[in-house]
Amino acid sequence: MSSAWREERIDLKLQVRYQGLKATQYFSKYTADSEAVFREDLTALKLPLPKSSNITFVSYGCVECVWPGTNRTTILYRNITLKTSPSDPEQQHAYRQLLNQLSIVKLAVKEIPSEMNASFPAPPRFPLKKYQGPESSSNPYNPAGPSVRGSYSRPAYEADRQEVVIAPPPAQVASSSKDPHKAPPALDKTRPIQQGPWGRLPEPAQRSRVDKEATSSTSGYAQHAPLPPKRVPSSNTNQFGGATVTGLHPRFDVEMGDDDVVIIPPPTQRSQAGLDKEPPPDGTQLVQQFLKNLTKPPTTTSSPTTSKETAVKVKQEVIEISLEESMARERQRIEAAQRAAEVQRLTREYWDVKRVITGAVARETTILSELKALGSTWMPEPTILAEQASEDMKQRITQLEEELEVERTLRRSDSDAKDRFSELEAQLLQERRLREEAENAIDDVRRECRAPFVVPSLLAAFLDVSKLTTRAMMPAES
Missing domain, CATH: 3.30.70 (Alpha-Beta Plaits)
Structure with a gap:
């Protein structure tokens, strides 16, 4: 099994x-x-x-x-x-x-x-067929002599080893095939038991048991084979001399001895002998091959050697890139998690310190009140917290802003007064110039009109008015 x-x-x-x-x-x-x-x-x-x-x-x-x-x-x-x-x-x-x-x-x-x-499912059991003597004519492919038909029926996935009655060594097959009516030579009992490609050859007692079991079945999937054959074109003779291959299933018509036993190969695509000759696989190589096959790059139509080398390089690059990207993303997540944990720790520490400071300030206020009630000659300055200092600073800034606004108002009123003073000064200069012109005119009249003229009384009144005007303007100048 x-x-x-x-x-x-x-x-x-x-x-x-x-x-x-x-x-x-x-x-x-x-x-x-x-x-x-x-x-x-x-x-x-x-x-x-x-x-x-x-x-x-x-x-x-x-x-x-x-x-x-x-x-x-x-x-x-x-x-x-x-x-x-x-x-x-x-x-x-x-x-x-x-x-x-x-x-x-x-x-x-x-x-x-x-x-x-x-x-x-349970493993199947396959019956074997015994070699029939020269008097048998059951083989239609060899009417001149007997043949051997190893009969078994098995699924393609079963690789169990089978022992059947098959041909003698190639030298004996070649000699016996020349004379098909000659009795097969007897096997030398003194020679050592041979080791077949699928296991040790059976002992004589086992061969007799195999012969008895082989006579009980003639149906199923039949295949005649000596030592593992190589497939050759139809109607050609293989290396054992008497074998012919027809279609996909080779058939062999060979004369053989009763004691010659070989192993029949299973109907699989790969020879079991090749599997037995291969060394056992290395676990590390299998793992590496499996990892390389995880990601398959697109195939190309270049030469086999170049395509294989390119495929191996692409697989290695893809695996390295995917690992680097995964590690980079993981490092970013780890850094973000570390920053978040550090922020939480500092926040908790801040609130712990704030609670301690608030309690200490409250205790300080109570101590100062008790010292003041006891009439202490020395009173320490209370501790000003940042919040209190900020409130005091805000009040001071508000006061300064009010003073600045008053100062701006005063400056604005002084500027208006200066403008008004300049305007009045200009008007005064204008009146002074007009008065000088009038006085000059009167002086001219007096100088030119020595003799009394038509309206002397009007001139006197004019002079009186000029005097009154001059007197009225004197307090303004002072």
Whole structure:
């Protein structure tokens, strides 16, 4: 029975618990942003991304995801276990630092028996056919002699090893094929048991059991094969001399001995012998190959070597860029969270200090009142707080503004008085000039009219008026 049938299926469950501002901001409830941040964190941890339907929000800051139906031999299992449980001390230190940067307080992987185990089908059993002697004519493709038909029916995914009665070594096949009526040579019992490409050849007791079981079945998917054959064009002879290939399923008509047994290859695309010859895969190489296949760049039509190198470079660049962007965004979130925490701490400290100061000032006021009531000869100056100082400053500024406004009013009135004084002075100068002109005119009249003229009384009255005017203007000048 194959190990694939015996391997138990398991579900890998990954539980991630966040802390701090990140848990409050993104994982107090599950949204599209929560899923995006969770997937970015898995990418930063170099873990494969699960389906959206397999991601579950458990509680505040706790998210779970499941990879169902895997086993302990898959690349997925090895990748997750290697990344979450590194063995190197340096890798462990770097892993813990990365978890702290991502605000992850706990990351645990659990193995749960899968529900697929209950419905997994049982492995099939395949009967074998015994070699028939020379007297048999059951092989229509070789009427001159007997043939061997190894009969089995199996699905394409089954890779179990089968033991059937097949041809002797190539040298004996070539010699026996020349004379089809000659009895097949007997196998040398003294030679060591050979090791076939799919396992050790059976013992004589096992061969007799195989012969008995092979006679019970003649139906199903029949295939005749010696040691793993290579496919050749139709109607050609293969390396064993007596084999012919027709269509997709090769048929071999060979005379052989009763004790010669080889292994029939399963109907798979890849030879089991090639798989047995390959060395066991390295877990680190498998993980690296899986990580490289996470992001596939678009294919090009260039040469195979150039395309492969370009694809590898593009994959590496994409992975590096995505990791750098994820780390940059995470650093920004961490810095913002640290600033917010520092602001909260300073705010609390400010209010604590303010409460202490307010209580101290109230106590100081009470002490000053008690000193004053006891008649103390020395009274200290009270402490002026910033709020009180600001109130006093506001009052002082208000007073200064009022005084400034009064000063502006006085200056404005002085300016108006000066303007009025200048205007009156100009008028006075004008009146003085007119009076001088009148006096000059009177002097001219007196000088020119020595003799009495027609209206002397009018002239005297005019002079009296001039005198009165001069007297009236004298107080204004003084």
